[in-house]
Amino acid sequence: MSPMPKRLLEVRNLRIHAGPLEVVREVDLELRQGETLGIIGESGSGKTITSLALLRLLPEGLRAEADALVWRDRDLTSLSDRDFRPWRGREMAMVFQDPVGSFNPAKSIGWHLRTALERRGLRGAWKPEAEQLLDSVGIPNPAAVLDRYPHQLSGGMLQRALIAMVVALEPGLIVADEPTTNLDNIVEQQILSLFRDLRKRLSAAFVFITHDIGIAGQISDRIAVMYAGEIVEQGPAAEMLAAPRHPYTRGLIATARALAARADQLAEIPGHLPGPGQRPSGCVFRPRCAQARPGCEAPQPLRDIAPGRQMRCLLDA
Amino acid sequence: MPDALLDLQDLGVQFPDRNRPGGVLKAVDGVSLSVAPGEILGLVGESGSGKTTLGKTLLRLYEPAAGKILLQGKDITHLDEAALRPHRRAMQMVFQDPLSSFNPRQTIHTAIATPLLLHGLCSKAELPARIAAILAEVGLPADFAPRYPHQMSGGQLQRAAIGRSLALEPQLIVADEAVSKLDVSVRAQILNLLRRLQAERNLAMVFITHDLHVARFLCHRIAVMHFGKLLELGPTEQIFENPTHDYTRALIGTLHDLPA
Numbered sequence: 001m002s003p004m005p006k007r008l009l010e011v012r013n014l015r016i017h018a019g020p021l022e023v024v025r026e027v028d029l030e031l032r033q034g035e036t037l038g039i040i041g042e043s044g045s046g047k048t049i050t051s052l053a054l055l056r057l058l059p060e061g062l063r064a065e066a067d068a069l070v071w072r073d074r075d076l077t078s079l080s081d082r083d084f085r086p087w088r089g090r091e092m093a094m095v096f097q098d099p100v101g102s103f104n105p106a107k108s109i110g111w112h113l114r115t116a117l118e119r120r121g122l123r124g125a126w127k128p129e130a131e132q133l134l135d136s137v138g139i140p141n142p143a144a145v146l147d148r149y150p151h152q153l154s155g156g157m158l159q160r161a162l163i164a165m166v167v168a169l170e171p172g173l174i175v176a177d178e179p180t181t182n183l184d185n186i187v188e189q190q191i192l193s194l195f196r197d198l199r200k201r202l203s204a205a206f207v208f209i210t211h212d213i214g215i216a217g218q219i220s221d222r223i224a225v226m227y228a229g230e231i232v233e234q235g236p237a238a239e240m241l242a243a244p245r246h247p248y249t250r251g252l253i254a255t256a257r258a259l260a261a262r263a264d265q266l267a268e269i270p271g272h273l274p275g276p277g278q279r280p281s282g283c284v285f286r287p288r289c290a291q292a293r294p295g296c297e298a299p300q301p302l303r304d305i306a307p308g309r310q311m312r313c314l315l316d317a
Numbered sequence: 318m319p320d321a322l323l324d325l326q327d328l329g330v331q332f333p334d335r336n337r338p339g340g341v342l343k344a345v346d347g348v349s350l351s352v353a354p355g356e357i358l359g360l361v362g363e364s365g366s367g368k369t370t371l372g373k374t375l376l377r378l379y380e381p382a383a384g385k386i387l388l389q390g391k392d393i394t395h396l397d398e399a400a401l402r403p404h405r406r407a408m409q410m411v412f413q414d415p416l417s418s419f420n421p422r423q424t425i426h427t428a429i430a431t432p433l434l435l436h437g438l439c440s441k442a443e444l445p446a447r448i449a450a451i452l453a454e455v456g457l458p459a460d461f462a463p464r465y466p467h468q469m470s471g472g473q474l475q476r477a478a479i480g481r482s483l484a485l486e487p488q489l490i491v492a493d494e495a496v497s498k499l500d501v502s503v504r505a506q507i508l509n510l511l512r513r514l515q516a517e518r519n520l521a522m523v524f525i526t527h528d529l530h531v532a533r534f535l536c537h538r539i540a541v542m543h544f545g546k547l548l549e550l551g552p553t554e555q556i557f558e559n560p561t562h563d564y565t566r567a568l569i570g571t572l573h574d575l576p577a
Contacts, residue, residue, distance in 0.1 A: 042501055217576060251502060252501060255501070256575050257575060260530060260575065262533060268505045272503055273470070288502075
């Protein structure tokens with residue numbers, strides 16, 4: 001048996017507050033070198049703000065706390081925002097859904113790549129490496145693209161350029177938040193295969209955030225499912241898809257399978273997601289759960305159900 | 318096709334090309350297709366393929382530059398607004414974002430009542446019962462009528478939007494990415510609803526989507542659009558199992574089922 005890859009990231013009991021409201025609670029995550037963690041969730045599940053909290057990019061009004069946030073044996077919770085700044089980009093970098101916002105519209109693609117390479121410590125001739133980076137993310141004619149401006153590239157090409165910029169920094173953690181959601185199907189698959197290629201090439205760990213369980217299944221080693229601000233189930237991707245345990249995960253997968261099988265009727269999860277102020281006490285999925293029973297009104301801890309597998313439900317407890 | 322509910326013949330739509338002064342962009346270029354009563358026709362393609370423009374043009378929300386639109390055999394391509402009104406009843410639209418398709422200051426009651434009264438389909442006294450029946454058909458309790466759009470979830474509001482489109486008892490609904498913005502756990506509810514309405518009301522639909530899983534689930538036939546042109550049109554199974562065009566093959570190739 002090969003040795004377990006080194007643990008890069010450990011998050012314990014991450015909470016995010018919006019004023020008095022707790023919008024994300026009790027998030028525990030772990031990530032090893034070379035590993036991709038897929039975080040699945042619907043709008044309002046807290047998947048995006050969880051990842052923003054890791055990079056200390058939370059918007060005004062949101063506040064994160066954690067018992068521990070350990071990156072390569074160093075607990076970052078004690079770092080001030082100012083002291084954290086050098087870590088962002090160099091150690092942890094993010095690819096957003098909309099790449100446009102990550103570029104300065106008045107600067108060329110070459111300027112962005114040069115800035116990233118200099119930040120990494122490169123001095124002197126930057127163009128050969130910048131061209132090589134663009135080539136490695138599948139951008140044709142890289143020398144010409146260095147002179148282009150962000151608005152002159154298509155959405156798919158700009159997303160590739162952003163990925164090249166992130167790769168230039170050689171971070172240990174790359175967080176990608178719905179990086180293919182705004183792209184057309186064919187380009188989406190191209191970007192997904194680029195991510196698969198990067199996983200093999202780089203020693204970085206990845207967090208891949210998506211609402212699409214099929215995409216998470218294609219790209220992740222492990223999957224965490226978030227619902228209404230909590231992780232409700234997490235574990236190895238193949239196991240989670242083959243044998244989901246939490247009723248919410250089971251509902252999502254049953255729907256996806258019925259859709260693919262062109263069933264006469266899709267498995268439905270009744271009701272809708274609770275808004276941030278409307279979370280029920282106890283199990284947050286309880287009002288929509290066909291298997292709710294006495295006991296569900298009590299808070300559910302995330303408990304171990306198999307090696308590397310956890311869920312927040314009292315079924316089979 | 319004599320029995321067609323909707324028949325598009327060589328339809329073309331043009332817009333001025335911003336990048337070439339005096340030039341035109343052929344958003345829809347020579348599209349011919351028909352929709353039978355009760356049929357769900359999927360319009361798939363990537364952004365910029367012209368699928369939304371085609372949907373809006375067949376509803377006469379855009380002026381066609383060429384070709385004909387026949388609704389129940391009647392040429393409506395160039396009818397003026399007054400002459401078009403009786404035909405508008407037969408065709409309704411459901412949009413991607415239900416929140417922006419409602420007036421935020423109007424209750425759901427008002428939103429559904431307005432077209433009913435405008436078309437003289439219902440007296441004021443009959444309104445509450447009629448609206449309750451419409452809401453029930455789309456799976457909403459009658460006590461949702463006095464609510465405002467912001468007081469409802471995305472799925473509830475999309476149900477209301479579908480209800481409003483049904484109020485005029487149309488024969489055809491153009492649904493433009495009608496489930497794309499909904500949460501995954503809510504999307505199945507709306508897809509089941511659309512399928513049930515098609516079966517119970519023999520409702521025809523032009524279902525515009527970029528989601529091939531959804532298209533395969535819901536549609537009887539699929540039309541593939543690319544750069545304004547209709548590339549391929551056929552029964553859903555045939556398009557997915559035996560696509561003839563390279564582009565369709567590439568598009569279908571992006572479809573990934575969950576590993577078993």
